[in-house]
Amino acid sequence: xxxxxxxxxxxxxxxxxxxxxxxxxxxxxxxxxxxxxxxxxxxxxxxxxxxxxxxxxxxxxxxxxxxxxxxxxxxxxxxxxxxxxxxxxxxxxxxxxxxxxxxxxxxxxxxxxxxxxxxxxxxxxxxxxxxxxxxxxxxxxxxxxxxxxxxxxxxxxxxxxxxxxxxxxxxxxxxxxxxxxxxxxxxxxxxxxxxxxxxxxxxxxxxxxx
Numbered sequence: 425x426x427x428x429x430x431x432x433x434x435x436x437x438x439x440x441x442x443x444x445x446x447x448x449x450x451x452x453x454x455x456x457x458x459x460x461x462x463x464x465x466x467x468x469x470x471x472x473x474x475x476x477x478x479x480x481x482x483x484x485x486x487x488x489x490x491x492x493x494x495x496x497x498x499x500x501x502x503x504x505x506x507x508x509x510x511x512x513x514x515x516x517x518x519x520x521x522x523x524x525x526x527x528x529x530x531x532x533x534x535x536x537x538x539x540x541x542x543x544x545x546x547x548x549x550x551x552x553x554x555x556x557x558x559x560x561x562x563x564x565x566x567x568x569x570x571x572x573x574x575x576x577x578x579x580x581x582x583x584x585x586x587x588x589x590x591x592x593x594x595x596x597x598x599x600x601x602x603x604x605x606x607x608x609x610x611x612x613x614x615x616x617x618x619x620x621x622x623x624x625x626x627x628x629x630x631x632x633x634x
Contacts, residue, residue, distance in 0.1 A: 451633070454485045454493075458592065458627030462501050464619040465595065474516075477503025479623040485526070493526040497541060501621065518621070520545040520572050520596060528580065535580045545572040545598055571599035580629075588629045596621040 462477040481499035488494075501518040522543035528535045546569050578592035597620050 452487050452631055453633050454483075454487065454588070454629045454631045456483050456485075456588075456590065456627045456629030457481070458483060458590065458625040460623055460625030462503055463622045463624075464503075465622040474505040474619050475503050477501060477516075479625060481625075483524070483627070483629075485524075485629070490531055491528050493524075493528070493539075495524050497522050497524050499623075501623065514549060517548040518545055519548075520574070522572060522574055524574075533582050535582075537578055537580055539574075539576045539578075541574040541576075543572050545570050545596070573597045573599075586631055588631065590625075590627045590629060592623075592625050592627065594623045594625070596623070 457480075459478070459480045462479040464474040464476070479499055479501045481497060483495060483497045485493040485495035497520070499518075499520045501520070502516070504515050520543060522541035524539055524541040526537050526539035528537045530536065574594055574596055576592055576594040578590055580588050580590050582588045
């Protein structure tokens with residue numbers, strides 16, 4: 425490609441980006457709190473029955489335009505699994521930390537959006553009587569990380585220039601933590617990884633520096 429053609433291509437790309445970002449105010453930030461229910465999704469890799477729970481979290485977003493956002497999310501998700509023998513109601517705390525990207529296809533006051541993210545999720549488990557780790561010598565309460573990918577869909581309603589409400593459904597795909605997450609019960613039952621998750625939350629966001 426000649427230098428003239430390359431220059432024209434660069435100018436064209438700049439014009440396209442300028443057109444996209446100039447449709448609305450650019451360069452503003454938002455921080456929000458979201459809360460809702462947590463549901464196991466998919467098969468457990470063990471003979472435990474994982475129960476519903478709650479999901480709370482903070483999100484920080486940067487909007488280069490009204491159609492795109494990128495940011496960080498930190499969630500604290502609590503539920504438990506119920507074994508078939510004496511180890512009942514074992515608490516699970518999952519803390520996912522993700523880098524997120526969202527797309528808002530319209531400029532309506534009520535905006536649908538799609539997004540995805542990737543990061544790490546930290547699981548903390550506190551065993552109760554009847555569930556012991558016979559495969560590794562680790563503390564009774566322990567934490568192990570796992571890779572995480574998320575996909576989500578939601579609706580954003582702009583209440584004012586400063587506040588918006590978000591309703592969101594998020595799917596959490598957890599990679600296999602491996603040996604660090606193997607447990608064996610006294611009766612010989614082995615628990616491996618807990619199931620993937622889905623959350624359904626409502627949130628309020630504050631927008632600033634517009």
